[in-house]
Structure formats: structure tokens, C-alpha cells
Amino acid sequence: MKNDQNEKYPIVEMIGITKQFPGVLANDTVDLELFSGEVLALLGENGAGKSTLMNILAGLYRADKGKILIKGEEAEINSPKDAMKYGIGMVHQNFKLVPTMSVAENVVLGLDSENFVLDLQKVSSRIKEISNHYNLKVDPGSIIWQMSVGEQQRVEILKLIYRGAEVLILDEPTAVLTPQESGELNRIVKQMTGEGKSAIFITHKMDEVMEFSDWVRVLQKGKLVSVVRTQDTSPKELSRMMVGRDVLFRVEKKKANPGEVVLELENVKAMNDKGLEALKGISFSLRRGEILGIAGVAGNGQRELTEVITGLHKVTEGRVIIGGKDMTNKSPLEVIKSGVSHIPSDRVAMGIVGDMSVANNLAMKEYRKAPLTQHGILNPGRILEMAKKMISSFMISTPAPYTSVKFLSGGNIQKTILAREIGACSTLLVAAYPARGLDVGATESVRKEMIAERDGGKGVLLVSEDLEELMSVSDRIAVMNEGRIMGIVDSAEADIESLGLMMAGVPMEKGK
């Protein structure tokens, strides 16, 4: 059934939603309205309460106060199953698929057994139907762990459509995707809303908000601060609504003053986890006081590159020299001891210990040194003191230094890792997508922080997919494609078009 343009009706209304967590008022009498066939963008800085509000709508959390109306009728939503009865489904910031199971198994997992006979054949053919209808390119027999992040996300969406979702909640869905995958996702959402379904979209990317939403709601510290029609606003205005001040999209920096070589790669080769050659002879050097950007679509060897430097991945050929010392295939601990810090791309798995407090996560790299340890004994007072300083200088929003990291919002987990790594760095900072998933204000401070590290005489290797970021932050840019460097250019002379060509595998013209 096609909806008439004039017949849009509020499919979801949330009224006066309030949710208190220990020490934080995550939602403070928030109102929300979503119309059929429309996309609502939900914006706000990290920790503003966006995920909490959506978790309430999706039945994961219960509001302390307020009510939810679905198609005008008050709804009791106490579990994701209840939410699904009302046609509401959510794709979470961290996916909830079972890695060792197939797509089809994941799709039916948790469905009431009385409604479903385990007929994977039938399930598979329905999955194929949905997949074809939305051009999702999902094979029901594939095993989840073998799929890329973008594919896994399409499985999550497919699962919700299979279960009859009319309202799709997407919590920062494009934060982990390549530009191509994001485009694909946005196309799918457009098709769904064209068919009368609706979506709530949490994102930090202003261009996506402008292109794909009909309405925007902005949260600040748990409160709803603005409601605007997308056509009546601009990225600049939205950023101001979120942060409460003007945001610089371009960072200020002085000319680089490069010193001695701090990192040198000589014809480095390495395999990936699937046994294929991921690095096919990488050579470059990086000096102190310089930021070298690594551009490229994720999956072209960037991960392996950062890992061979930080000791997490073995080199099969070639040499890695750090601060003049041969560090090829040395252990991560030895690399850390040589003053190297690492902001990994998979932060939840590699960057933190969720059950440990913010303070202890921050101190993790300093444990072995004075003043946190004296005569082999930890000094909790010193750790707390240091943690407090880092929490305030990196604006980490946490109820207390001893709160478990797993209770923080994604952006604040990221700030915790940044604070620790930047704080511990003395020679080289290897940063993989440091601003990914961060709000505009935090992105600005991360970029400034990297430039400050550079100006403090450290070498910075910055891996990013954001060409604007690379061009404004780094001094030189190397472009990777299929495990090779296609060219290295001066940022001042770089343009998006030629970088894009190199990202697609066209080598830099010689003598240009």
C-alpha cells in the first residue's frame, strides 16, 4: 500500500521520557515524534542520551517517566519482543549477531518457537526475497564472522524486516562503514521510507542528515533542545545546536617542522588473517614533528599496517625501524616501551577492559612506571589523581573515575582510549580512525590534540577514510590500495579527485 503524501501520520510519539542512571540524568522529559514514511535524524554530542532514548523505544530500557504512543494508542513496551509487536526494531551501535551462526540462523534466533517451525529452507527463501527486494546482497547461508561490517549490518536490517519492522532505529549505522557502504545503506533506508516505513537515524555526519532526513531533533545533556525541519536548517546551525557554540570544521595549524626519522618501513610484507597477502611491499618514512596521513578505503591493508608497526601482527618480509632501532616482529610490549602509542580501529575489543574503571583503563599503560607504582606497589591515590586530570582535559563524560568503562557511551569510551594513548606517547602515535564515531566537538579536539603531539616533536601516523580530515590535519598523505602505496603527496598540494583515483588503484602520475 502506498501512502499519500498528505496522509502522513505520527507513527511514534514519545512524551516526557525521563531516565535516570546512577549519577546521570540520561533523558530529561524528552518528546519525540516520528511520521510514517519519514526519516528523523537524532543528533547530539557523545553522551547526550540518544542511545538511551532509542533503547527505551526498542524495549531494552524502561523509562522512569513518560509514555509512548504508537499510531495514537498508548503502548506498553517492556522488551524488544514487545517493541517488535508494535513494528519497532533497532540496529544497535554494536551489533548483536552470533558470529558462528549463519545469516538464516541469526534471523530466526529468538523468535517464538510456536510461530516458527525450524524450516531453514523456508526461512532462506524468504531471506532471498527480502534481499532481492531491497538489493541487500545477503546470502542466507553465509556465516556471520566471515562477513564485512557492512554486510553484517545489512543482515541486522534484514532480520528486522523479516520480523515485520515498520519503524527502523539505526544507532550510528554509518560510523563503522566505508563511504560506499554508507551510500548503500542510505539507499536502502530511502527505499523503505518510500514504501511507507519510517526510520530514526542517529549520526554525526552532517551531510547524511541533510541528505536523508525529513526532521531533526537535537539532544543536549539529556534534554531536547531543538526540533527543525531539515530543509530549514544547515550543518553549521545543527553543529551549533549540538555543541552550543560555533565549530571549526578546519583546524588551524602551523607549518610542520620535521626532525629526525622516527618510523621507517622497508619493503614490508604481511599476510592477513585469511592467509592472503595484505601488505605487498610497503616503504615510507615518517619524521618527528610530522603527521603522515594514510588514506584509502578500509580493508586495503591499513589494519595490518598499523599492527605490524605496533607489534600485533607479524611481518613476512622487510623491516620496521622505530627511532633508529630495528623493531621488526618485536612484541607489543617492546614496541610500547619504545614510546609508541596506538589508537586501534577496533576499540571495544582491543582498546579497553570494559569491566575495569575509567581510572584504571586510563592508567593501564603507566602501571609499570613511577609515580603510579612504587617498589612494585600500585598507588591508588596517584591513579585517581591522574585519572581526574585526564577526564577533565579530554572532557570524558563519566559519573565518576571509578565507573566501569562499559557504562560509558561509545564516544566517551573512545575519548578514554585517546586520553590514555596520547598521554603515554613519547615517540610515535599510530592512530586508526581516531575521530570515527565522535561528535563534532570531540572531533575538533582530537584533531587539535594530534597537531599538538606533532608540535611536541612526535611522529604521528594517521589512518583515516575522511579525506577532508586527512587534508586538513596531516602534512603528507600516502594512499593505500590493495596492500600497496599508490603515491605520497604533500597535503598542501593534494586534491580530492587525485586522492580518490589513487584510492581506486590508479598509481600517482610520475613527475607531476
Ligand SMILES: Nc1ncnc2c1ncn2[C@@H]1O[C@H](COP(=O)(O)OP(=O)(O)O)[C@@H](O)[C@H]1O
Ligand atoms: N546502562 C547504563 N548505565 C549507566 N549509565 C548509562 C548507561 N547507559 C548510558 N548511560 C549514561 O547515560 C548518558 C547518556 O548515554 P547515551 O544514551 O549512550 O548517549 P549517546 O548515545 O547520546 O552518546 C551517558 O552519560 C552514559 O554514560
Ligand SMILES: [Mg+2]
Ligand atoms: Mg550512543
